[in-house]
Amino acid sequence: MAARKKKLSIIASRGTLDWAYPPLIHASTAAALGYDTEIFFTSYGVELVKQTPRLKTTAIGNPGMPMPVQLPVLLQAMPGMQSVMTMLMKQKLKSKGVMSIEQLRALCLESGVKMIACEMTLDLFDIDQSDLLDDVTTAGIATYLEFAGKSHISLTF
């Protein structure tokens, strides 16, 4: 009965509040289903594993985002709009009982999800390893590929 454990590898490359959820939700669920799960945080995705992530959202460049009031794109670019959109998104998430990113990633780690931050991104953006969560290791794409190559599913966000 000892079937080979299934593996899921995920690339998280976005650093916005809305896009922070998909990789972490998929990872935590997969871990609950018994998958060996690994997330490679690269590019702006590294923000998700910082000690204090600075995550915001904007409707600009994201026309699919449901809005309480449809605003012309130019108005969405007004000063303060990003903070307003971020606040509205946070309210929405809270009202639907969705966990915060901090809670969700802690849950992922608790469930055994392995998190790797891209070495090159840290170097590029001068991010110190001490800025990241203690449980996050840093490595390059070769390390990611080693796991991804053995994975049954690979997702990119």
Add this chain to the structure above:
Amino acid sequence: MAQYDHELDASGLNCPLPILRARKSLGEMKQNQTLHIIATDPGSVKDFEAFTKQTNNQLLSSTEIDGQFNFVIKKT
């Protein structure tokens, strides 16, 4: 009323929380014990089917009463 070994109230919780809580509860249970889960997330109906299939546990029942979903899972 049927008796279950463990109860889990996942009302008001959204995907993936009911699944995560269920896995945690099952992890603390002994083999052949039953877990009764209450959820309000409509997605949980299909999700618990998929969950039990993939984790080799047994879904004994899945019922809905007034928007409340009840699942009974036997740990195998």
